[in-house]
Amino acid sequence: MLMRTDPxxxxxxxxxxxxxxxxxxxxxxxPMDAYREGDEYxxxxxxxxxxxxAIDIDVEGNTLSVRAERRPGADDVKMELSERPLGVFSRxxxxxxxxxxxxxxxxxxxxxxxxxxxxxxxxxPRKIALSGGSDRKKISG
Numbered sequence: 001m002l003m004r005t006d007p008x009x010x011x012x013x014x015x016x017x018x019x020x021x022x023x024x025x026x027x028x029x030x031p032m033d034a035y036r037e038g039d040e041y042x043x044x045x046x047x048x049x050x051x052x053x054a055i056d057i058d059v060e061g062n063t064l065s066v067r068a069e070r071r072p073g074a075d076d077v078k079m080e081l082s083e084r085p086l087g088v089f090s091r092x093x094x095x096x097x098x099x100x101x102x103x104x105x106x107x108x109x110x111x112x113x114x115x116x117x118x119x120x121x122x123x124x125p126r127k128i129a130l131s132g133g134s135d136r137k138k139i140s141g
Contacts, residue, residue, distance in 0.1 A: 028089050030045050030066070040119065042116055043064075044112055048112075049070050064104075069087065070086050
């Protein structure tokens with residue numbers, strides 16, 4: 001059996017439970033990394049202990065919404081200590097017009113939800129060729 005005697009730690013835990021657990025009306029934020037990898041923009045969300053069925057990903061226009069719910073364990077278990085936050089976690093991001101929201105790929109592995117968003121073709125660098133042979137040069141794109 002696990003015994004605790006630190007009253008301040010217990011107070012911190014209680015405050016964290018009250019402030020850190022999310023509800024459907026007031027979800028808690030989830031930690032996220034965002035970076036560019038080649039021709040893709042990558043978003044990685046930490047949501048360990050969430051079943052894939054409890055993850056909801058939506059795109060409307062340029063707004064990406066990610067929502068996940070970590071539910072309590074089995075009902076027949078007598079919990080001795082509970083420090084992992086339960087409830088709803090959410091993140092809403094406005095994506096740049098340079099991202100191709102039609103081809104987002106999602107993967108969930110080891111508690112990390114990874115979204116890969118391709119960079120739109122119109123946003124990729126390209127060469128501009130010069131045309132014409134006289135003194136005046138015409139630039140075409």
